[in-house]
Amino acid sequence: MLNTIGVIGLGVMGSNIALNMASKGEQVAVYNYTRDLTDELVGKLNGESIQPYFTVQDFVQSLETPRKVFLMVTAGKPIDSVIEALIPHLEAGDIIMDGGNSHYEDTERRYDELKEKGIGYLGIGISGGEIGALQGPSIMPGGDKDIYEKAAPIFTKIAAQVNGNPCCTYIGPKGAGHFVKMVHNGIEYADMQLIAEAYTFLRERLHLSVDEIASIFETWNQGELKSYLIEITAEILRKEDELTGLPLIDVILDKAGQKGTGKWTSIQAIDNGIPASIITESLFARYISALKEERVHAEGILTGPANSQNHLDKNEWIDYIRQALYMGKVCAYAQGFTQFKMTSELYGWNLPLKDIALIFRGGCIIRADFLNVISEAYQEQADLANLLISPYFAERVQDYQMGLRKVVCEGINAGISFPCLSASLSYYDSYRTGISNANLLQAQRDYFGAHTYERRDLAGVFHTNWQ
Incomplete structure (x- = not known):
């Protein structure tokens, strides 16, 4: 049986997200750049449907299509490095999801770069710390809505639930999830x-x-x-x-x-x-x-x-x-x-x-x-x-x-x-102040820099020769 989702990055957050996904019925593939964290997670398993892999190629090939790869990697260059390692093994229609604390502008750049290759990219805001990752975090997904819909059933299952409603909703395009x-x-x-x-x-x-x-x-x-x-x-x-x-x-x-x-x-x-x-x-x-x-x-x-x-x-x-x-x-x-x-x-x-x-x-x-x-x-x-x-x-x-x-x-x-x-x-x-002291600031700006000002009583832009 092929795995339904893969998780890369097996620190505390990544491991707990993988365990959360497995507890909700997903078949989870896991991979970490260094083997020690993979072995540590495997040692904790108690029948969960998590399968470890030790090369990127084997990891990717174990996933059902369209492949869904969830990254829990340190923000910045490490994310770019992992994406670069994944690209040769992915196909058009596959999806990469970044669940780390990436800057939303980096997410938008990666979205644009991957879209050119036909690969979907979601920036997923995750809040809740290590306990939330395991038991149910708040999830803020951003990207193309049709791409999100392909992964939504997994996210709504692993999210925290309040009164039967998942703490996960589509936020908006491109970097909106990481921005929120x-x-x-x-x-x-x-x-x-x-x-x-x-x-x-x-x-x-x-x-x-x-x-x-x-x-x-x-x-x-x-x-x-x-x-x-x-x-x-x-x-x-x-x-x-x-x-x-x-x-x-x-x-x-x-x-x-x-x-x-x-x-x-x-x-x-x-x-x-x-x-x-x-x-x-x-x-x-x-x-x-x-x-x-x-x-x-x-x-x-x-x-x-x-x-x-x-x-x-x-x-x-x-x-x-x-x-x-x-x-x-x-x-x-x-x-x-x-x-x-x-x-x-x-x-x-x-x-x-x-x-x-x-x-x-x-x-x-x-x-x-x-x-x-x-x-x-x-x-x-x-x-x-x-x-x-x-x-x-x-x-x-x-x-x-x-x-x-x-x-x-x-x-x-x-x-x-x-x-x-x-x-x-x-x-x-x-x-709550309807009339502030910014009128004096604007007068000062006009005095020393001819920056002009507007008036309360007349339309237009004005400048005074203060000297």
């Missing part, structure tokens, strides 16, 4: 940083213990903040270090890494004039965290505000922080979905925003209860300019803005860095 995954990761960066800032206020300003904060996050996860990241934050704070007996969080070095998708999200937004300040601040927060030695040195030189912090009512401020975190998350998702919308219009992708919100509900890292509300907002108004002005969220941010203002002001007065909470407040206040 990229911005998903940007939202993830912002969401994580907002949670970290809420934790910092609870710890440093309210002086709560790690256990007390864990209990707060557990409570929050029973309400409108319910989400995967809130859930795992509570679990993280409960974890004790086996070596010291301290909370594990207190022995983890405060240097955060990143693999590029958050940076790509910010760069794409900047290149196309899309406001993504919260996502970008979360990226910069990771960058400054990497300056650990500099920060430790600066701590002995630079001072913060005098230690005259007034007493805060614990219960009152815990609720302010809950409101601030919720509003910050709404603003971050609003920026991410605005980036989806504006880029979709720029490229003519027609991204299905209501469906994207739905497939984020299961499997993926940013899954949260209010994604149902986001989907409903786009269901009711497909051309919604911004989530903040949808009736549900407009009412919520109206109710919660004072909580965010209080927390940001109190944190700043206490010398706590709040890059994303403060960016959320600035974004909200900027977006």
Whole structure:
């Protein structure tokens, strides 16, 4: 019997995807550039229908036609190298699918190159980490829709399921799937940083213990903040270090890494004039965290505000922080979905925003209860300019803005860095301001560079001889 699909790249994600496919009834061929990972996967098998191969030729020949090859390979040149090795063994009509975190522009280039050879190419955004890969991730496929339909039965089977519906939907042409995954990761960066800032206020300003904060996050996860990241934050704070007996969080070095998708999200937004300040601040927060030695040195030189912090009512401020975190998350998702919308219009992708919100509900890292509300907002108004002005969220941010203002002001007065909470407040206040200070900026530009300006009261373009 020929295999129904092949997986190349047997790291943790690739192995788990292969096991997931096999558990859903697929006959899976697997191949890895180095044999050790193949042998490791074979050693884990317990009757799954997975067949290992040790040459690209044997791997390809084992697949039924049209051949479906799923790549779980490091983004960048390794993807190009694998595609180059596959091409001599493939035929017109075969399909290559990239499930890694490739840049969407690389996906578009590969799509064009393979289309000339008659080979289909899909860029598949996958979110959920190693557990999601095994048990059901959120899947964001992009490429030609007729090519996607040939692989759709496999993807809808292996995806996470919410209320009987797969967390997988056709996203759009060419690189749209990888683009949506990229911005998903940007939202993830912002969401994580907002949670970290809420934790910092609870710890440093309210002086709560790690256990007390864990209990707060557990409570929050029973309400409108319910989400995967809130859930795992509570679990993280409960974890004790086996070596010291301290909370594990207190022995983890405060240097955060990143693999590029958050940076790509910010760069794409900047290149196309899309406001993504919260996502970008979360990226910069990771960058400054990497300056650990500099920060430790600066701590002995630079001072913060005098230690005259007034007493805060614990219960009152815990609720302010809950409101601030919720509003910050709404603003971050609003920026991410605005980036989806504006880029979709720029490229003519027609991204299905209501469906994207739905497939984020299961499997993926940013899954949260209010994604149902986001989907409903786009269901009711497909051309919604911004989530903040949808009736549900407009009412919520109206109710919660004072909580965010209080927390940001109190944190700043206490010398706590709040890059994303403060960016959320600035974004909200900027977006709701009908007449901004950009008129002065434009006047300055015209003064020193004759860049011209428009008027509020007259049509046309104007220039003033300011001197």
